[in-house]
Amino acid sequence: MIRILTRTAAAALLASAAVSTPAMAGEGPSDMQIAHIAYTAGNLDIRYAHLALAKSNNPEVRKFAELMIQDHAAVNELAIALLTRLGASAEDNATSKQLTVDADAKLNQLAQLQGAEFDRAYAANELGYHQFVNKTVETAFIPAVDNREFKDLLGQALEIFKVHEQHAERMVRVLK
Amino acid sequence: MKPLASTTASGGRSRGLPAWAVPLWILLAVLMAGVVAWPSAPASGKDAVSPRVHVVEIRHFRFYPARLEVKAGDVITWKNFDAAPHTATAKGWDSGRLNHDQSWSLKVTGKGTVDYVCTYHPAMKGRLVVA
Numbered sequence: 011m012i013r014i015l016t017r018t019a020a021a022a023l024l025a026s027a028a029v030s031t032p033a034m035a036g037e038g039p040s041d042m043q044i045a046h047i048a049y050t051a052g053n054l055d056i057r058y059a060h061l062a063l064a065k066s067n068n069p070e071v072r073k074f075a076e077l078m079i080q081d082h083a084a085v086n087e088l089a090i091a092l093l094t095r096l097g098a099s100a101e102d103n104a105t106s107k108q109l110t111v112d113a114d115a116k117l118n119q120l121a122q123l124q125g126a127e128f129d130r131a132y133a134a135n136e137l138g139y140h141q142f143v144n145k146t147v148e149t150a151f152i153p154a155v156d157n158r159e160f161k162d163l164l165g166q167a168l169e170i171f172k173v174h175e176q177h178a179e180r181m182v183r184v185l186k
Numbered sequence: 187m188k189p190l191a192s193t194t195a196s197g198g199r200s201r202g203l204p205a206w207a208v209p210l211w212i213l214l215a216v217l218m219a220g221v222v223a224w225p226s227a228p229a230s231g232k233d234a235v236s237p238r239v240h241v242v243e244i245r246h247f248r249f250y251p252a253r254l255e256v257k258a259g260d261v262i263t264w265k266n267f268d269a270a271p272h273t274a275t276a277k278g279w280d281s282g283r284l285n286h287d288q289s290w291s292l293k294v295t296g297k298g299t300v301d302y303v304c305t306y307h308p309a310m311k312g313r314l315v316v317a
Contacts (some may be wrong), residue, residue: 080283081271084270085269085270135263167269170269170270171267173247173307
């Protein structure tokens with residue numbers, strides 16, 4: 011179930027990005043839509059992390075969750091600073107909305123779990139979430155973005171999210 | 187591993203400054219160190235070694251250089267170029283959270299080798315060798 015929901019979100023991400031190849035320029039998501047999707051994805055991971063801090067007593071899980079809040083907030087602050095400097099605004103879109111709907115369902119589902127069961131489900135969700143988001147950012151968003159500074163920021167963010175993905179892999183192994 | 191006997195943190199945190207002021211701060215620090223490091227009149231004949239400022243850059247989840255040799259009395263400044271917050275933390279001193287473009291300085295007063303890490307990402311390791 012965890013994977014199914016995560017895949018729904020990822021499918022939405024990839025679907026939005028799939029039409030952004032140069033051959034179909036103009037039909038894919040704009041830079042500001044991608045900014046909104048990336049910002050939303052970061053915020054949703056922060057929400058997952060707050061749930062983990064509210065529910066888990068596992069030090070490994072709590073440390074990971076604190077790192078997610080810190081790093082995703084930092085990236086999103088840099089994104090806002092860049093948009094402000096560019097005089098641009100992120101643009102809400104169907105993919106951002108779908109991500110939020112999926113995450114709401116997943117958060118409700120996770121909230122029903124307790125103890126080690128919650129910890130394992132949170133860890134698995136974090137791994138899946140970062141795998142799919144990273145793949146999307148790397149293969150679809152970064153190549154599609156036009157603005158140089160925004161492209162660089164996405165590259166920096168991807169570097170962080172890949173570290174998170176590795177961290178989540180370790181967390182999943184430890185909690186087995 | 188011998189810890190530094192005494193270290194003092196110098197107020198290098200640039201939090202709150204506008205982004206343009208950070209490189210300026212580093213430049214000032216380097217210039218000031220340069221003034222000290224280049225004695226205009228070595229008339230005393232002594233080989234007085236003046237403190238230097240070393241910069242450790244934090245990039246791509248690594249410390250550059252990861253191993254740094256310094257002299258007691260030197261100042262080391264860590265600057266975070268990553269989007270992710272990092273720290274430089276050892277037994278006895280801690281930069282605290284360094285956000286993107288923030289820096290923190292430490293004056294080393296004792297000799298020895300000190301290993302440090304980023305507490306958020308413990309795989310990030312650095313070493314100071316103080317002679």
